[in-house]
Amino acid sequence: MSEEKHHHHHHLFHHGGEDKPVDDAAAYSETTYATEGYTGYAETTQVLADDPAPDYKKEEKHHKHLEHLGELGAAAAGAYALHEKHKAGKDPEHAHKHKIEEEIAAVAAVGAGGYAFHEHHERKEAKEEYKESHEKKHHLF
Numbered sequence: 001m002s003e004e005k006h007h008h009h010h011h012l013f014h015h016g017g018e019d020k021p022v023d024d025a026a027a028y029s030e031t032t033y034a035t036e037g038y039t040g041y042a043e044t045t046q047v048l049a050d051d052p053a054p055d056y057k058k059e060e061k062h063h064k065h066l067e068h069l070g071e072l073g074a075a076a077a078g079a080y081a082l083h084e085k086h087k088a089g090k091d092p093e094h095a096h097k098h099k100i101e102e103e104i105a106a107v108a109a110v111g112a113g114g115y116a117f118h119e120h121h122e123r124k125e126a127k128e129e130y131k132e133s134h135e136k137k138h139h140l141f
Helices: 056-090 094-132
Strands: 024-031 041-049
Touching: 056 094
Parallel strands: none
Antiparallel strands: 024 041
16 A cells, blocks of 8 residues: 555645634535546535624714725825925926926825715714614514
């Protein structure tokens, strides 16, 4: 038997770490015998369902963080626009360049402000979903 060659088959969707336990998910495991000239067994495991309940508090915190990043971007772009406006007045030779950069920075500030506004509403929506999922149901009838 020492002369037999051991074939190690590398399957297309074979990934390392298959011995790790599957978390709270329904799984289907199958052991099959290799055919067509190959010898040995192969085991496959498929995760069928792994859909935990959404964490609305985490989502709310995430959108709050992104909202603050949008606000920071709006403030930074607005400050840069004011800086370029000041430079346009101080440097008449390159005033046109500074005015263009001022306008670009102003557009960036408006865009970042719009993004912050969008994230603010996403955060409010996540907060409402959290309240809906945790409110007590009053059955009156």
